[in-house]
Amino acid sequence: MTRILTHLAEIGQDYDALFCDLWGCVHNGIAPWPEAVAALQAYRQGGGRVILLTNAPRPRQFVIAQLDRLGVPRDAWDDVVTSGDAAQDAMFAGAAGRRVWFIGTEKDLGFFDDVPPEHADAAPIERVALSDAQGIVCTGPFDEFNETPEDYRAQLIFAKTKGMKLLCANPDIVVDMGDKRIYCAGAIAELYDRMGGESLYFGKPHHPIYDLARRRMVAAGGPEQARILCIGDGIRTDVRGAVDEGLDVVFVTGGLAAESFGSDVENPDPDLLRDWLKAEDYEGIAFAIGRLR
Template identity: 65%
Template sequence: MTRIIGALSEISDRYQAVYCDIWGCLHNGVTPFPEAVAALQAFRGKGGKVLLLTNAPRPAGAVAATLDAMGVPRDAWDVIVTSGDAAQEAMLSGAVGRRVWHIGPDKDEGFFRDIPAEFAKAAPIERVPLDQAEGIVCTGPFDEMTEVPEDYRPQFLLAKTRGLPMLCANPDVVVDMGETRIYCAGALAALYEDMGGTALYFGKPHPPIYDLASRRLAALGGADPAQILAIGDGINTDVAGAVAEDLDMLFVTGGLAADQFGPDVDAPNPDLLRAWLATRQQDPIWSIGRLR
């Protein structure tokens, strides 16, 4: 049965490293959460390693630049691992062909532009119209502030008929941009699968991003897997991924599901929380209102 804690410091001595989600835990898409920043700084100050593990469909460098612009200090984390990194490796390895139709906003250009050194000599990826494509790369809607998955049904019907596989660079279905909930690539991929298409996933809760995180953690000196704590607010991504990887989990209730656990976001109602988790057949070892 999950135990509700008041601060990361209550359990931090048990862990050598954390895999911490970003959106919903460290910031809300607009503003950093000062207490979350302080918690990660304190963990690092005691010798812990902080890997920011995010389903952002962009390479780690682009996410770091966003955090810098937002005012998240660099001493709150050691390394960033993104769904975009893992998906980019797959794309450059030819997972959905070399001629792809890209669905995504302009801010995701780095997915195609910022090529890792180990793939510098790989055959190029060419972005083409749908009717010329061998596969689809989805980093999100073209206009995430206005579009919904159903807007893509006509194109997906054609793509499914042609048997095009979709590489989904972000398995998240929705995120909250400040007070606005927006759809992510995962929502489009889910519709494509519902229509009979094939989607390939590389972020949480799927293994590729955790394999990449393990490699990045090893480069920092490694950690005992039993002493790695996953932190996140997504029941179907962060929690499910931690369970699949046999990692201890700190579920942040004040994120995507904040309205489910009573009026005080910082103090989730234990009965509501446990009932909600039971309906989803999940039981993270720890829960917290907000990361602090």
């Protein structure tokens, strides 16, 4: 049975490192949650390593800059690993071709422009019209506050008939920006898959981002055979990824699925939680918590 925690400190000493999700766990896209920040700071002060593991489609330096703007202090984490880091490596290796149609916003252009040193000599990736593309790179909708995946159906039908692969830089389906729920690249990629197209994924719950996180964790001073605890609010990304990697996970119930567990966000109803996890086929996960604290 899943154990409901009130504080991370109840189990933190049993693990060498945390792989902690950002959006929905540490911040809501607008501001950090002070208790979550304090929990991570305390964990690090006790000798643990904190790797912030996010499906953000931008390379890590852009996410670090965002954390600075939001006011998440740097003593709350050791390193940041993004879906953008893992997907960018695949893009520059040519996974979707070298001429690509880009679906995303201006804030994500660093995905193309900030070339990793290991790909400095690679042939450039050119952003072109869909009719001239070899593949698609998607970091999210053009207008993330108003569009849905269905707005892209016609373009995806064309891409499928041309045999294009869609490189998904963020496997998340939705996130909450304050009180506004917005679609992510994963929702567009999921639609493309349902239509018979082929999407490529590198963030949670897929292995490449966990492999990169482990390497970054060791580089930050963590042991190579570390006891790792994952924290996240996405059942299909954070929880599934942890389970597939054979890692324990703390499911943050006060995130994306908060309305499913009763009126008290901080204290999920045990019966509702048990039934919901059973319906999702994850009734055996180790831990849950209302909000990270």
